Amino acid sequence: MSDIWPTELKVSKDRRLLSVAFNDGKSHDLPAEMLRVLSPSAEVKGHGPGQQVTVPGKRSVEINAVIPTGNYAVRIGFNDGHDTGIFTWAYLRELGEKGGEMFSAYEAELAAKGLTRGN
Template sequence: MSGLSPNSPRPTDIKLHQQSRLLEIAFDNNMHCKLSCEFLRVYSPSAEVRGHGAGQEVLQTGKENVNIVAIEPIGNYAVKLKFSDGHDTGLYSWDYLYDLASNYEGLWLEYIGRLDAVGIKRQTD
């Protein structure tokens, strides 16, 4: 999931909407999405979130109001997102961003289900 395939869609535009805490991405295959900062934070590709192997993922909680404070390009294959809670170790490759966008609904429901399973309710402002 973290590699870059030669035929992968590439972002043509990335816009941060800090007020609504959304990252808007347009891909070169005409796919367009808006991903919440919370969603991007809880699905960070960093080892801190994903662990170092299957079953080692760390459930992220209390990220409802997190925002992106900086977007740093990494070569021509990824961006590093810096979040308002200090997290900045995940490199979001184009493939990974496209995967998140393509599977947003299922991944979001999975996250909410994991929160529910441990009795945590999201707190929105």
């Protein structure tokens, strides 16, 4: 996976989609909501096993900034103030390939906890 890196990162005009093209020719469109609720930040993932937080009400979240972090990742800032997630190239690729399954699991967690994605 260390041989895979993005050749292009582009935020859509409505700021609700991050398009990522990789050097092997694959590309993915990653919704802002998915990026926000599956953020690799400690705020979402917690500091250890069993500490993950299910973040509700982010259906309308937008991407404010994509900030390079070294040569291995970007930090994504959202319009709700969250900006601590460091998205490695490998994690962006994982979200592109498995994001649908991961987001479905998130939606199931929301339902189980009586929470919603918001408006």
